[in-house]
Amino acid sequence: MSAGLRADTTHIDVDAIVVGAGGAGLWAALELAREGIPTAVLTKLYPTRSHTGAAQGGVCAALGNVEEDHWEWHMFDTIKGGDYLADQDAAEVLAREAIPAVIELERMGLPFNRTPDGKIDQRRFGGHTRNYGEGPVRRSCYAADRTGHMILQTLYQQCIKAGVKFYDEYHVVDLVFEGGEANEGGRCSGVVGYKISDGTMHVLRAKAVLLATGGYGRAWRVTSNAHSLTGDGMALAWRHGVPLQDMEFYQFHPTGIVGIGILLSEAARGEGGYLLNNDGKRFMETYAPKLMELAPRDMISRAIYQEVREGRGIGGKDFIHLDVRHLGRKVIEEKLPDITDFARVYQGVEPISEPVPVQPTAHYAMGGVPTNLETEVLADARGNVVPGLFAAGEVACVSVHGANRLGTNSLVDLLVFGKRAGIRMAQICKSTPQPGSVQGAERAVRDELLALSTRPSGVRPAEIRRELAALMMDNVGVYRDEALLSAAVKGIAKLKGEYANVRVEDTGSVFNTDLLEARELGYLLDTAEATAVSAYARKESRGAHSREDFPERDDAKFLAHTLVWQGAAGAPATKLDYKPVTITKFEPKPRVY
Amino acid sequence: MATASTVELKIQRFDPERDNEPHWQTLTVPVEPMDRVLDVLTRAKELFDGSITFRRSCAHGVCGSDALLINGRNRLACKLRVEQLGKTITVAPLPGLPIVKDLVVDMDGFFEKYRSVQPYLVASPVEGSGERIQSEEQRDRFDDTTKCILCAACTTSCPSFWAEPEYVGPAAIVNAHRFIFDSRDENAEARLDILSDEDGVWRCRTTFNCVEACPRGINITKAILEVSSAISTRE
Numbered sequence A: 001m002s003a004g005l006r007a008d009t010t011h012i013d014v015d016a017i018v019v020g021a022g023g024a025g026l027w028a029a030l031e032l033a034r035e036g037i038p039t040a041v042l043t044k045l046y047p048t049r050s051h052t053g054a055a056q057g058g059v060c061a062a063l064g065n066v067e068e069d070h071w072e073w074h075m076f077d078t079i080k081g082g083d084y085l086a087d088q089d090a091a092e093v094l095a096r097e098a099i100p101a102v103i104e105l106e107r108m109g110l111p112f113n114r115t116p117d118g119k120i121d122q123r124r125f126g127g128h129t130r131n132y133g134e135g136p137v138r139r140s141c142y143a144a145d146r147t148g149h150m151i152l153q154t155l156y157q158q159c160i161k162a163g164v165k166f167y168d169e170y171h172v173v174d175l176v177f178e179g180g181e182a183n184e185g186g187r188c189s190g191v192v193g194y195k196i197s198d199g200t201m202h203v204l205r206a207k208a209v210l211l212a213t214g215g216y217g218r219a220w221r222v223t224s225n226a227h228s229l230t231g232d233g234m235a236l237a238w239r240h241g242v243p244l245q246d247m248e249f250y251q252f253h254p255t256g257i258v259g260i261g262i263l264l265s266e267a268a269r270g271e272g273g274y275l276l277n278n279d280g281k282r283f284m285e286t287y288a289p290k291l292m293e294l295a296p297r298d299m300i301s302r303a304i305y306q307e308v309r310e311g312r313g314i315g316g317k318d319f320i321h322l323d324v325r326h327l328g329r330k331v332i333e334e335k336l337p338d339i340t341d342f343a344r345v346y347q348g349v350e351p352i353s354e355p356v357p358v359q360p361t362a363h364y365a366m367g368g369v370p371t372n373l374e375t376e377v378l379a380d381a382r383g384n385v386v387p388g389l390f391a392a393g394e395v396a397c398v399s400v401h402g403a404n405r406l407g408t409n410s411l412v413d414l415l416v417f418g419k420r421a422g423i424r425m426a427q428i429c430k431s432t433p434q435p436g437s438v439q440g441a442e443r444a445v446r447d448e449l450l451a452l453s454t455r456p457s458g459v460r461p462a463e464i465r466r467e468l469a470a471l472m473m474d475n476v477g478v479y480r481d482e483a484l485l486s487a488a489v490k491g492i493a494k495l496k497g498e499y500a501n502v503r504v505e506d507t508g509s510v511f512n513t514d515l516l517e518a519r520e521l522g523y524l525l526d527t528a529e530a531t532a533v534s535a536y537a538r539k540e541s542r543g544a545h546s547r548e549d550f551p552e553r554d555d556a557k558f559l560a561h562t563l564v565w566q567g568a569a570g571a572p573a574t575k576l577d578y579k580p581v582t583i584t585k586f587e588p589k590p591r592v593y
Numbered sequence B: 001m002a003t004a005s006t007v008e009l010k011i012q013r014f015d016p017e018r019d020n021e022p023h024w025q026t027l028t029v030p031v032e033p034m035d036r037v038l039d040v041l042t043r044a045k046e047l048f049d050g051s052i053t054f055r056r057s058c059a060h061g062v063c064g065s066d067a068l069l070i071n072g073r074n075r076l077a078c079k080l081r082v083e084q085l086g087k088t089i090t091v092a093p094l095p096g097l098p099i100v101k102d103l104v105v106d107m108d109g110f111f112e113k114y115r116s117v118q119p120y121l122v123a124s125p126v127e128g129s130g131e132r133i134q135s136e137e138q139r140d141r142f143d144d145t146t147k148c149i150l151c152a153a154c155t156t157s158c159p160s161f162w163a164e165p166e167y168v169g170p171a172a173i174v175n176a177h178r179f180i181f182d183s184r185d186e187n188a189e190a191r192l193d194i195l196s197d198e199d200g201v202w203r204c205r206t207t208f209n210c211v212e213a214c215p216r217g218i219n220i221t222k223a224i225l226e227v228s229s230a231i232s233t234r235e
Helices: A023-034 A071-081 A088-108 A147-161 A232-239 A297-309 A325-335 A337-347 A409-431 A443-454 A461-475 A482-499 A513-537 B037-047 B108-116 B136-140 B159-163 B170-180 B188-195 B209-213 B220-233
Strands: A009-013 A016-019 A039-043 A122-130 A135-141 A165-168 A170-178 A187-195 A200-205 A208-211 A250-257 A274-276 A320-323 A356-365 A376-378 A385-391 A560-564 A576-580 B006-013 B023-030 B067-070 B073-076 B088-092 B099-101
Touching: A016 A023, A016 A187, A016 A409, A023 A039, A023 A147, A023 A208, A023 A409, A039 A170, A071 A088, A071 A122, A088 A147, A088 A409, A122 A297, A147 A409, A170 A200, A170 A232, A170 A443, A170 A513, A187 A208, A208 A232, A208 A409, A232 A385, A232 A513, A250 A297, A250 A337, A297 A320, A297 A356, A325 A337, A337 A356, A385 A409, A443 A513, A461 A482, A461 A513, A461 B037, A482 A513, A513 A560, A513 A576, B006 B037, B023 B037, B037 B088, B073 B209, B108 B170, B170 B188, B170 B220, B188 B220, B209 B220
Parallel strands: A009 A200, A016 A039, A016 A208, A039 A165, A187 A385, A208 A385, B006 B088
Antiparallel strands: A122 A135, A170 A187, A187 A200, A250 A356, A274 A320, A320 A356, A376 A385, A560 A576, B006 B023, B067 B073, B067 B088
């Protein structure tokens, strides 16, 4: 069989499968290896290409190495930063377990920057405060401005040491269920992997499957995300009856490179950088007088939009300035080397002597596949578990980030919950029999791939992708309202219709990226739909979801997590449900910084 | 932003299911002022020929997917601005590795060499609940070699590697260096043994191609010399 794939199918039996080899997947794999669980890690890239490696500024943990700090403060900041939508039991786990996770990373060899007395150094980061909001605290543990790179490298190194079995460049194109779909009480019993180098299908059977596939930033035109971040895990789960949670909460990072969205880390502001408008004024004074440039990201992104709208963008245009000149050459070159390089290479701007033009960029999904604290995927608002399926990292929604994630907490999330996933999966693997055989499990997805690559005519995937990205940017961005979101829902439905006729030009079976990009576009359309539908239904403003027609937070109606299910047989998604937020220590209050 | 400007993009093509030999395809591709080579490749794929095949992911020089031979030098397509290249851009796969398809090379051998130098910390368990102590000076000692993103631009630019494909290559040595000079590691001897092999550091002829090629600005030749020197001076 030509046309994108070969006829042969390989069957592989393991106990555990990890899909994705970023920080969450790698740490889970490491825990599974420690317990001697036969595990397969599948990644559509090489592990070291994963987007965890792009994280820059650091990983917060209340070590208190340079000033007083407590995990309770970190927990509070996370909850307040998330506009009280985070589940507080989850935020507590995050803040508590960040500390041993960071220490363990150091012991694995991560080269953190050091204090003069040789401990892990820490710096300030947006929204992280001392004593419940009094002022910025130095909580972010870092390795220059390539902390994510060092986390990814260190975990991969330890996986090599532990003999973890990797399937590099295997694209997971489907999940396998037995006994019905997730919403019918079914159990996840494996995955279908497509080997990119030769187009063969591989059906892997296992007792436990972890989704660790990251986010879907490529649904937006201006994004910090890698090309590979196309919502694979979220969409595959959704197609099998798993709801997606809190998808309306999508973070725009305030300081992306103008036009192309590459991130200039919050570390620049953590080290003392300013944000300036066209008048040369530090405009955050107006919006967050206490934390200024270290206010949470959603507030700063809105502030930038506001400045631009009121004509105070630089030269009247749609960007403002990030200014680090006053930090001096030494700090800039030693503590912010990578982002200095980005400004030079991608903008031709010299941060030592010039301010850097920046604008908000689509960055991070607070929502995703709902899980409990043990990373088990949830089937509904009542907390019923989907047996055999787990999720951790950006693909998941525990929820620790609520309506807006604080800087560095993405890394904390993937470390803490990646580790928890591995531990829980190992327990399940030891106590569960292997699921039944999955003969023919690849047939459905094989037919879908064949349809893509044998259609004689049709629209190119790139055209739909471009339209989708523009639509999401314009209508499901920093500010939203009913008209914008309604148009987005309709527009996505139209694009889904066109996608049914998408045409792939490459008909070979070796490294057919044309085919896989078309497949990924399908995932983007699904995650975009879930986002727009959830955003339309939430008639309030909270965290990153800012409705101009409903500018206030409405705790009476919306202190709840959204769940949205995929429509049946290609119909638009209409089924939504809400589940209460877990509140333990901190009653919701107005969010002022 | 759109301009009428174009470049001649010359791509080395090879489809193992159709071709016996690689051949060249030339396309006239529209470009915008801040475009990088990756943007041009992407646009060529989107506008003219969906079968043009290359790897890419992060698109800003940190994942290492898109190292290619561009106008005769190994570079990351996502870090190289078109305006630095003139009107013709010639893109070929990294030299010295087997071609899978078009610009995609087989990286398995490269990663195998990386793994062969035991690129992971080996250290005795630590007492207590805190981190190990490491001074700023000790940390600085290996800072440069922690930057490696395993893109293979260095190894595939090395004449010694072209001549002797068994040579472990600069990237693997860089990653060995990162641990050999880490004050916390206790496994330097084993790595020095591996690298004192005939396919180890002695194959380096200090041509500095690797330093030129490294998109992370690592002083690779210096790292290799420090490893050779450590081998020479040990008891």
